[in-house]
Amino acid sequence: MTHGAPRAERLTADLARMVAIPSVNPFAEPPGPGHREEEMAQDLVAHLDALGLETGRRDVAPGRPNVWGRLRGTGQGPTVLLAAHLDTVGTEGYPDAHAPRIAEGRVTGRGACDMKAAIACYLEVVRLLQEGDRHLPGDLLIAGLCDEEDQMIGSRDWGSHGPAADFAIVGEPTGLAICPAHKGQLCTVIRTEGVATHSSRPELGVNAVEHMAQVIVAFADLDAALQSDGPAHPLCGHGRFSMNVIRGGTIASAIPATCALEVDRRFLPGESPEAILADYEARLEALSDRLPDLRATVSAPTLLSGALDTPQTSPLVQALVHATAAVTGSPARVGAFPGATDAPNLGCPAVICGPGHLEQAHSCDEWVAVEQMEKATQIYLASILDLMGQS
Ligand SMILES: [Zn+2]
Numbered sequence: 001m002t003h004g005a006p007r008a009e010r011l012t013a014d015l016a017r018m019v020a021i022p023s024v025n026p027f028a029e030p031p032g033p034g035h036r037e038e039e040m041a042q043d044l045v046a047h048l049d050a051l052g053l054e055t056g057r058r059d060v061a062p063g064r065p066n067v068w069g070r071l072r073g074t075g076q077g078p079t080v081l082l083a084a085h086l087d088t089v090g091t092e093g094y095p096d097a098h099a100p101r102i103a104e105g106r107v108t109g110r111g112a113c114d115m116k117a118a119i120a121c122y123l124e125v126v127r128l129l130q131e132g133d134r135h136l137p138g139d140l141l142i143a144g145l146c147d148e149e150d151q152m153i154g155s156r157d158w159g160s161h162g163p164a165a166d167f168a169i170v171g172e173p174t175g176l177a178i179c180p181a182h183k184g185q186l187c188t189v190i191r192t193e194g195v196a197t198h199s200s201r202p203e204l205g206v207n208a209v210e211h212m213a214q215v216i217v218a219f220a221d222l223d224a225a226l227q228s229d230g231p232a233h234p235l236c237g238h239g240r241f242s243m244n245v246i247r248g249g250t251i252a253s254a255i256p257a258t259c260a261l262e263v264d265r266r267f268l269p270g271e272s273p274e275a276i277l278a279d280y281e282a283r284l285e286a287l288s289d290r291l292p293d294l295r296a297t298v299s300a301p302t303l304l305s306g307a308l309d310t311p312q313t314s315p316l317v318q319a320l321v322h323a324t325a326a327v328t329g330s331p332a333r334v335g336a337f338p339g340a341t342d343a344p345n346l347g348c349p350a351v352i353c354g355p356g357h358l359e360q361a362h363s364c365d366e367w368v369a370v371e372q373m374e375k376a377t378q379i380y381l382a383s384i385l386d387l388m389g390q391s
Pocket residue numbers: 085114115148172173
């Protein structure tokens with residue numbers, strides 16, 4: 001038997017219910033009111049249970065679980081994972097962020113496109129398989145992961161402990177483009193240390209802020225240098241560097257003893273974070289030749305997430321390309337995802353492809369078109385059948 005079409009009313013009902021659960025990432029704080037990743041996880045497990053999947057849960061941190069459901073296959077096929085993060089970014093300046101609105105073919109609210117829409121699609125995939133009496137030879141895994149928006153502890157844990165899969169699709173909002181690659185992200189803090197003194201006698205101190213100014217000059221050419229450095233990655237282009245937060249000094253009448261600069265480096269697949277940090281050290285070293293009293297250090301990474309580089313020849317990419325062309329009637333768009341995601345942490349070849357657009361993600365008017373969810377559901381279903389040799 002074949003399967004039916006995705007049903008808009010089921011997709012919107014699932015998504016609206018999930019948008020109403022405020023699963024804002026707690027970031028550095030413990031989870032509490034408004035930070036209900038756990039409730040999102042319980043909601044997902046309840047629905048996977050109701051569909052008859054074998055469900056599991058693993059607490060990565062207190063109140064911060066990964067959860068999954070397994071639709072067991074009948075034979076020897078590959079295990080395909082549909083993964084999504086359970087958390088969202090915050091809602092500052094976004095009134096009624098958790099009061100979902102369904103109108104004009106859209107579902108609106110925090111998390112709608114990033115990325116609860118994908119979870120609604122995953123549930124619909126299971127329902128369509130069951131209603132069509134399709135029994136897959138391999139297992140289908142559906143996972144809800146915690147903490148993507150911060151340190152990605154959920155997907156990191158999945159990679160080392162989570163049920164293993166052969167292929168993973170991550171339904172982050174790509175507007176149904178297929179993204180088998182993205183850059184990695186390395187954030188660090190450069191600190192200068194000086195000697196505080198009264199600003200009436202600056203020569204008695206060492207000015208950490210003025211030293212940081214020299215550090216900034218020493219790093220000012222780095223982003224441009226990356227643009228002309230070596231061959232571009234076919235999808236990701238070149239690496240990027242930016243200096244984004246600075247803190248130093250205490251009062252205007254004192255020579256500052258400390259200054260901290262937070263820098264962000266987006267690196268290409270194959271680039272090593274260690275080499276990037278070594279380059280930072282070398283730049284500071286060269287600067288201290290000119291400034292003998294400079295004391296500058298580079299911190300350990302404050303954020304490090306891996307690059308993704310699934311070959312375009314992978315059966316997973318090919319399955320998505322074929323499915324997307326068949327569902328949308330136009331050639332699939334293959335490109336790099338702009339940001340970092342859970343995908344490189346999952347322990348198997350992974351591709352990002354999902355409903356909705358990044359322009360709406362993290363904004364104060366977050367929405368997803370129901371039509372995108374219907375198409376995403378069909379694309380996932382066709383890709384899973386292809387990967388399992390069932391198309
Ligand atoms: Zn996301």
